[in-house]
Amino acid sequence: xxxxxxxxxxxxxxxxxxxxxLLAAEADVVARFNGGDNAGHSVTVGDRLFxxxxxxxxxxxxxxxxxLGNGMVINPxxxxxxxxxxxxxxxDVSPDRLKLSSASxxxxxxxxxxxxxxxxxxxxxxxxxTRRGIGxxxxxxxxxxxxxxxxxxxxxxxxxxxxxxxxxTAEILDHVYGHKAPEATDVARTYYEHAVRLxxxxxxxxxxxxxxxxxxxxxxxxxxxxxxxxxxxxxxPYVTSSTSTVAGALLGLGIGPKYLRRIIGVTKCFQxxxxxxxxxxxxxxxxxxxxxxxxxxxxxxxxxxTGRPRRCGWLDGVLLRYAARINSLSELALTKLDVLSGxxxxxxxxxxxxxxxxxxxxxxxxxxxxxxxxxxxxxPGWIDDLTVIHRWDDLPYNTQAYVHRVQALxxxxxxxxxxxxxRDQVVRLGNEN
Ligand code: IMP
Numbered sequence: 001x002x003x004x005x006x007x008x009x010x011x012x013x014x015x016x017x018x019x020x021x022l023l024a025a026e027a028d029v030v031a032r033f034n035g036g037d038n039a040g041h042s043v044t045v046g047d048r049l050f051x052x053x054x055x056x057x058x059x060x061x062x063x064x065x066x067x068l069g070n071g072m073v074i075n076p077x078x079x080x081x082x083x084x085x086x087x088x089x090x091x092d093v094s095p096d097r098l099k100l101s102s103a104s105x106x107x108x109x110x111x112x113x114x115x116x117x118x119x120x121x122x123x124x125x126x127x128x129x130t131r132r133g134i135g136x137x138x139x140x141x142x143x144x145x146x147x148x149x150x151x152x153x154x155x156x157x158x159x160x161x162x163x164x165x166x167x168x169t170a171e172i173l174d175h176v177y178g179h180k181a182p183e184a185t186d187v188a189r190t191y192y193e194h195a196v197r198l199x200x201x202x203x204x205x206x207x208x209x210x211x212x213x214x215x216x217x218x219x220x221x222x223x224x225x226x227x228x229x230x231x232x233x234x235x236x237p238y239v240t241s242s243t244s245t246v247a248g249a250l251l252g253l254g255i256g257p258k259y260l261r262r263i264i265g266v267t268k269c270f271q272x273x274x275x276x277x278x279x280x281x282x283x284x285x286x287x288x289x290x291x292x293x294x295x296x297x298x299x300x301x302x303x304x305x306t307g308r309p310r311r312c313g314w315l316d317g318v319l320l321r322y323a324a325r326i327n328s329l330s331e332l333a334l335t336k337l338d339v340l341s342g343x344x345x346x347x348x349x350x351x352x353x354x355x356x357x358x359x360x361x362x363x364x365x366x367x368x369x370x371x372x373x374x375x376x377x378x379x380p381g382w383i384d385d386l387t388v389i390h391r392w393d394d395l396p397y398n399t400q401a402y403v404h405r406v407q408a409l410x411x412x413x414x415x416x417x418x419x420x421x422x423r424d425q426v427v428r429l430g431n432e433n
Pocket of ligand 1: 011012013038039040127128129130131132133134135224225229238239240241274275276
């Protein structure tokens, strides 16, 4: 009856979809617990690339049941688009295997408009949100003014609720931000149609999961974003509005901790960030260009959701140790190790310097992180192409040394290393390292 959690240990975009896809081969249920279509997961299977924002990456395995948890905020138009796209690719997305929590919340065009309006009004480029309405939808939820997916059981009543919500938000948009809101009756009509289509997918996800776990099924909880974007534990206020840490898996799926087995921190071998906010190991030179890629490849460092180039820098061991602590990580899964080939030396941030002092932990106010300078350790690089390597023993000595150093720095074992986008471009580690 194990529950394994896959979450990001950085600022999102660690390659969680890739690791979920691997582990989903041996799981029965894959359940997403937080966020909305601000996330973007890419999964490559052969020559097919799947770009998903809401539907868990596990959907590409035909044996899994995929759940969208109560911790999520759902844009119904986006969900239906993904369902249609997956269906066109021959993937079964029937309500038998895809289920939406009745307690998840609904994103409306008013939330999208508010997200954009608030961003424009914020100083210094705002938070750099994805403008998908995430913050405003979670704000309504916390204010107890939200619209729950379960209301779609009665599409006509749901449409009335949507219309009322659009009208009240129109006043805020108009009076506070000087924006014109989309026409309430048009939106209500569209949402009526969405409700008719999504109604069969509604389920009590917490109850389903409890049954599955009691029956001994393997459940994977798939997080979106990453630890440092967590509303409480991230680099506030430069965070998202959901709980992307391990607590979010339980909260956002409606289950207790007794089933927890593995808590896997997916960690890219370098640091990236989209949007604004402090980033002590950020690079602005050729190495940053190299880490980012040109944008020609789907796995280059450009936002899946917004297309924005991601800020890139060296792996930050201080932040990684913090992620290990906040999430009680049991292990790490390293991604994109192949991208470091040809970079020499490789730098790894092991501490911060601030006003003449050295710090091995995050400051208590993460917003002040921008004032801390990274202190690096240099490790020798390697030139070998890792994308063709499948076994730990075949990795170059310096690559193994790099992985060992990350393990020592965090006190965590690394069980998986991805060395390319394909399913088989992975090195699995047992006790041999
Ligand atoms: P929001 O989630 O759209 O409100 O954006 C808040 C912050 O989280 C911004 O800095 C976004 O760039 C960042 N963010 C949201 N979702 C993702 C993601 O999936 N990957 C990386 N960054 C994200």
